[in-house]
Amino acid sequence: MPKFIDRAKIYVKGGDGGNGCVAFRREKFVPRGGPAGGDGGNGGSVILVADSGMHTLLDFKHKRHFKAERGRHGEGNKRTGKSGKDLIIKVPVGTIVKDAETGEIIGDLVRAGEKLVVAKGGKGGKGNAAFATPTRRAPDFAEPGEPGEERWIELELKLIADVGLVGFPNAGKSTLLSKITAAKPEIADYPFTTLRPILGVAKVDDFSFVVADIPGLIEGAHTGKGLGHEFLRHIERTKLLLHLIDLSDPSRNPEEAFEKINTELRLHSPELAEKPQIIVGTKIDALSERSKIEKTKAYFESKGYPFFAISAVTGEGLNKLMRFVAKKVKETKA
Known part of the structure; x- marks a missing residue:
């Protein structure tokens, strides 16, 4: 490579x-x-x-x-x-x-x-x-x-992509990209598996669009911490962002994760933080309490964000998410 x-x-x-x-x-x-x-x-x-x-x-x-x-x-x-x-x-x-x-x-x-x-x-x-x-x-x-x-x-x-994936390291971005496109990113259980931006082409029925995965962000990324700040420019051209949040992470609640990542986006570029976002709760296959899904969904929808819960491993919720994403990309292109 x-x-x-x-x-x-x-x-x-x-x-x-x-x-x-x-x-x-x-x-x-x-x-x-x-x-x-x-x-x-x-x-x-x-x-x-x-x-x-x-x-x-x-x-x-x-x-x-x-x-x-x-x-x-x-x-x-x-x-x-x-x-x-x-x-x-x-x-x-x-x-x-x-x-x-x-x-x-x-x-x-x-x-x-x-x-x-x-x-x-x-x-x-x-x-x-x-x-x-x-x-x-x-x-x-x-x-x-x-x-x-x-x-x-x-x-x-600056890569040309329709959809950008953002979130903390290990939020499931690489796994999702590997499931919805032919891209083969490295996937493992440690931070910063993704060391460079990766593009993949997703297809829903007869409509295709490009998805970009960048290294996971951490708090303070805009000051040079971690890897993601180096590559944020690659999602500046995207039409919308999929904001992935690991629902199985016991160390950070979804609301906190969302706010911290958006702070980093805003500090890098106010225009980037204003892009339409779809919130994706990931790793629901590892959840012991499924009630967390509905609670998180209610919170983000009350803020005006579409919310989808998925498991990229089992495929649960993927079709529904991708059809919605394809619809939104079509709307932005129109």
């Missing part, structure tokens, strides 16, 4: 333009040959292209410098130099591009095939033939080519 890298800093430079040429016609029987220097070719540009086949910025960990081809110099006989080839760099769909010096967002590649020029090639210089006039018939000068743009840029990946 490739290592998940979601940030990179790279140097990009457009190709320099070719110099214009100083030349004069030297032909038999043409006693007064005029200027014949051709223009230089334009430099190639550096262009980012969003590729749906890429899911990480790992390619940029070891290669960080990218330069497009320079333009050829102009030649005699008014021959224009060949333009340099553009340099195409593939990046994952969902990549945000920033100027590393100013922090300004240059572009956001959210659709497969979308292109962004990050360093324009320099324009080729004009040859001396371009400067000939009725009063200046033999110009003996030409323009140099313009240098290509150069800059350091930062790439930041």
